Amino acid sequence: MRIKSSSEAKTLFRIHYGTxxxxxxxxxxxxxxxxKGNRNRITNYLQASPYAEAGxxxxxxxxxxxxxxxxxxxxxxxxxxxxxxxxxxxxxxxxIQLIFYx
Numbered sequence: 001m002r003i004k005s006s007s008e009a010k011t012l013f014r015i016h017y018g019t020x021x022x023x024x025x026x027x028x029x030x031x032x033x034x035x036k037g038n039r040n041r042i043t044n045y046l047q048a049s050p051y052a053e054a055g056x057x058x059x060x061x062x063x064x065x066x067x068x069x070x071x072x073x074x075x076x077x078x079x080x081x082x083x084x085x086x087x088x089x090x091x092x093x094x095x096i097q098l099i100f101y102x
Contacts, residue, residue: 011090013042015083016075028070041066045075 010020017025049055066072
């Protein structure tokens with residue numbers, strides 16, 4: 001997935017996991033946190049479609065596992081306002097850069 005290399009994805013990583021370092025995100029996985037044999041936290045979450053019923057259930061399971069196993073309070077619907085604010089700041093910053101670099 002090439003989306004992970006974009007700065008917007010890094011912003012989302014920082015919001016959901018508290019860091020933008022992909023290695024640190026996956027390193028935090030413990031033996032209790034395994035979703036269908038896959039220990040990659042980012043891939044698990046991105047592959048679960050938020051538009052399909054099965055994907056919504058999988059994301060819900062991932063959110064519960066993140067909270068219970070890893071004590072990650074950043075991920076989940078309760079952080080929606082924080083996500084929106086961070087993305088607005090990111091997009092505003094990108095817009096300002098676009099203006100200055102043209």
